Amino acid sequence: MTNIILNRRKFLGTTAASAAALASPIYLRRAHAQGGEVNIWTYNNFVPDDFKDQFESETGIKVNVRLVDDQGKQFNLLAAEAPSPTVDIVTVAGHRFLQFIDSDLLAPMDTDRLNNWGNINPTFSEGDWATIRGEKWGAPILSGMEVLAYNTDLVSQEEANSWDVLFSEQYRQQTAYILQDMFSVLMLKMGYDGNMVAYMDDPERAAAIVAEVQQFLIDKKPLVRKYYDGGAEIQQMFVNQDIALGHAWNGPIAQLIKDGFPIEMTVPEEGSYGFVYTYNIAQNAPNVDNAYTFLNAILAKPEIGAAMTQASGFISTYKDASQHLTEIEKKSTSFTDEELSRLQFFRAEANEMKYQLVDPAVEAVKAA
CATH class of the missing domain: 3.40.190.10 (Periplasmic binding protein-like II)
Known part of the structure; x- marks a missing residue:
């Protein structure tokens, strides 16, 4: 052979x-x-x-x-x-x-x-x-996912087992996340369908769920150091020790791990996308x-x-x-x-309705 x-x-x-x-x-x-x-x-x-x-x-x-x-x-x-x-x-x-x-x-x-x-x-x-x-x-070949990343010198593996740690007083101003993506994660954490497919025939229910997540993020806004957009941003925040943990896509965190930075990532017990x-x-x-x-x-x-x-x-x-x-x-x-x-995957059926609700909610959180 x-x-x-x-x-x-x-x-x-x-x-x-x-x-x-x-x-x-x-x-x-x-x-x-x-x-x-x-x-x-x-x-x-x-x-x-x-x-x-x-x-x-x-x-x-x-x-x-x-x-x-x-x-x-x-x-x-x-x-x-x-x-x-x-x-x-x-x-x-x-x-x-x-x-x-x-x-x-x-x-x-x-x-x-x-x-x-x-x-x-x-x-x-x-x-x-x-x-x-x-x-x-299609035949699945490769995957990417939203993870909870944490500096292992500052945060324990047990703490990182839940998304709750991202919104704890203990790590006030030491966290970062992509605001729009966090809506889906929090819907899942709260027991809802983050893809919103389940609410395609009930737009009022969908609007109420987005409003609930929006208010949660407004209430927790004093705890977050930064809403970020790009992978390079969160990498730099970790390297500078501006943050101890954050929500991220796995790719940028994988690179930090390969570079020897004391960081790990996980899919918390409430799940992710x-x-x-x-x-x-x-x-x-x-x-x-x-x-x-x-x-x-x-x-x-x-x-x-x-x-x-x-x-x-x-x-x-x-x-x-x-x-x-x-x-x-x-x-x-x-x-x-x-x-x-614990992982769920993004679906597109309800995207039009979802982002008609989520996009203005993101702006409302930023403006609060």
Whole structure:
């Protein structure tokens, strides 16, 4: 069985990391000489270079990757080519599915053609966001999430197990969060649906919930040091010790962990929200068979999921992928099964109503 060693530049230089390898799935050899091509639109580092080279070598299928950097741009590109796209596989975030589905730009995913579908952690593959109109629409590959990040020299792991610590007198003026995103988190903490799908037929109820969160944030406003917008801001606040803890997306915190800063992140007991990047088959894709061969191959082994995490910085959706990461990589890009069980995922069905309510509420909190 052919092995290829992952590019050492993708690792932190440790012996454990450089020992990782992508083993060649046997079924790829049977697919050799299938030939042709598969065209993929995806983000930088979502297709590991070593996997791509091995896949091309063993299947004879040429992989053509076009990099994208924005969901809206990708939608516009695909819509412009419809109904005869040049692309086979696109990369859509789960909470953007409806936009693509309603425009007839994606084909339902035939999971029966993916022998390796079971290698995906069901937290990601079987969530309520993943099935729309009775169909699966994408293969989950990588994820990001909102976390509670805390300086381990100042805050204990036990304290960080609840979002309550973010609003405690003990850490007055030592906290920061993204104000708009905090609305969804607090709805969940208060026992509501932060996606607001449950209230689509009851706008008065939705308005009352947003008003409740708004008042809570106004009441707690003296405790927060800063409402921030970008990842670099919270990184700098942690480094300067302006804050002891904060709400953040996992990516900026992962970088601080890799840099050796005394910081950890968790999904608190009340839960949080995340999003999932998926690989999707374009409607009327010109190379459907090759697309499914590619998807089955990239889902084949946890080592591949680990390689995608190492290259992209996002969290792998693959079972056991963390076993192929170094300790520092595990700390920065993986969560326990218990933490993942607390995670919910963004959905888009109620977004118009939700943000018509949340956007003015955010401004009201800022002005209070």
